Amino acid sequence: MSVAGRVAVIGGVGGVVSEAIARCLAQAGAEVVVGGEEPSRLRSLSDELRSRDRANAPAVRMVPGDAAGTEELMQTALDAFGRIDIAVSAWERHCGRPLARTESADVERIVEANLLGPLQLSRAAARVMQPAGYGRIVHLSSRAWLGGETGAAFAAAEAGLVGLTRVLAWELVRDGITVNCVAPGVVDTEDLRRLPPDEVEDLLRLQPVRRPGAPEEVGQAVLFFAADESRYITGQTLYVCGGKSALSSLTA
Amino acid sequence: MGIEGRVAAVTGAGSGIGECIARTLAEHGAAVVVNDVAAESACRVSEDIVRAGGKALAVSGSVAQPEQAERMVRQAVDTYGRLDVLVNNAGIGRNAALQRLTEADWDAVLNVNLKGVFLCSQAAARVMREQRYGRIVNIASRAWLGWYGQTNYAASKGGVVSLTRTLAIELGGRGITANCVAPGQIETQLTYKENPPEVVERLLKAQPTGSFGKPEDIAWATLFFASDEAAYVTGQTLYVCGGKSIFARPDPPA
Ligand SMILES: NC(=O)c1ccc[n+]([C@@H]2O[C@H](COP(=O)([O-])OP(=O)(O)OC[C@H]3O[C@@H](n4cnc5c(N)ncnc54)[C@H](O)[C@@H]3O)[C@@H](O)[C@H]2O)c1
Secondary structure (H helix, E strand, O other): OOOOOOEEEEEEEOOHHHHHHHHHHHHOOOEEEEEEOOHHHHHHHHHHOOOOOOOOOOEEEOOOOOHHHHHHHHHHHHHHHOOOOEEEEOOOOOOOOOHHHOOHHHHHHHHHHHHHHHHHHHHHHHHHHHHHOOEEEEEEOOHHHHOOOOOHHHHHHHHHHHHHHHHHHHHOOOOOEEEEEEEEOOEOOHHHHHOOHHHHHHHHOOOOOOOOEOHHHHHHHHHHHHOHHHHHOOOOEEEEOOOHHHHOOOOO | OOOOOOEEEEOOOOOHHHHHHHHHHHHOOOEEEEEEOOHHHHHHHHHHHHHOOOEEEEEEOOOOOHHHHHHHHHHHHHHHOOOOEEEEOOOOOOOOOHHHOOHHHHHHHHHHHHHHHHHHHHHHHHHHHHHOOEEEEEEOOHHHHOOOOOHHHHHHHHHHHHHHHHHHHHHHHHOEEEEEEEEOOEOOHHHHHHOOHHHHHHHHHOOOOOOOEOHHHHHHHHHHHHOHHHOOOOOOEEEEOOOOOOOOOOOOOO
């Protein structure tokens, strides 16, 4: 898939899914610039993603939703490579609690990571991409917004990303920029591995493909939207969920 | 994307989008069974692929005839030993405003566009279940969401979206995925044959990007769903429509 030679910024690296996205893009030949909160994980990913010309991938420490940190991520990419072709928001702060039992500070943290981070990233990326007349913006949302038994705050933030994707697509449709969204279902993450096996079994019963997705499978979907060839696809949300959106959400 | 060494059947591959899908899958290393009701078109595309160094076999026949759908699948297996990918692309349009739509228009469109997908999928799934591997990609249409003069066509494509979800649910445990690509307006003879120039003009105005899509855009999305990497994606409908599924300015006919 053609991302070779393209420059990608990825906000929100830290978990296995965001790291898989960064690897997929880098392996396909993109220059990758990563932003995230946790210095140690950021550093090891940056070292791993060395390219032909560089000892490591530029990395920026930033908290989601912070306008200055977002600007710094953009500026770092521009300084290193002179342009930004691809912007991926990969923040994912899960919360499966009922809203009435979620602390108000946690509600804020969920909205900051899952929605405000991507909003600021898209805004900053659009400003760089519009004059260049080319861009691929990809958001990482979640199937969870379609419905589930609990986790209303998380669902609200992830639903926000779908709305953002749809309307931003139109705002940028004549600028050669596409905006799309990948919405994973159950994925083999650190969180999933902490669950008792019978709970995982219960989760998997809700989907036609009875296994968790691999982080790379999410990465491949992001790579698909990020490719040159996806020029006529915009505003769309693709569920990478083993069919759970069809079997259990009865929608989308 | 991983499709190298796979065996694919593409229906209605004698022209337009299907032809482009067949060529694209072949370029990426799949052996392709080229089906079309127009025998000469199927032969031409298949010969072109072989001449370009690919693997292809022409099998003419209508997707709406059970024995011809069966024959396409049988020939794939007899020739290449398996069938990994089925692309249900064959489709026709008979546009007319509701009051002018005839029963024959309704039946013709539903037969090819919906019954054809059922028949080919059933025949292919028999083989894919045994293999415990399969990719079914159905070419639906953005039009299923509704558009002027397309009562029959939109309903047939809505049927395809719905059928795809049930295929995904029934076959998910067998390593078989089923997904839809829903094209917006694409530059093929279908677009120009079904629409007089003034309507083409109007359609063009309704495109958010200001342009029609190309068959390559649909082939690209089809390649993704057909690839090994898309194993965890099933039951989905992806619009390749330049954003028209998100929002369109309606411009009703006079
Ligand atoms: N062109 C568009 O704008 C557009 C938009 C949305 C969806 N689509 C869908 O894409 C698919 C391909 O369309 P296209 O634009 O390439 O059209 P096309 O007319 O160029 O090609 C369709 C092919 O299908 C073949 N065919 C027709 N009936 C058949 C049958 N019973 N059995 C086998 N083959 C048969 C035709 O001979 C033709 O070669 C169709 O399903 C169509 O509904 C097209």
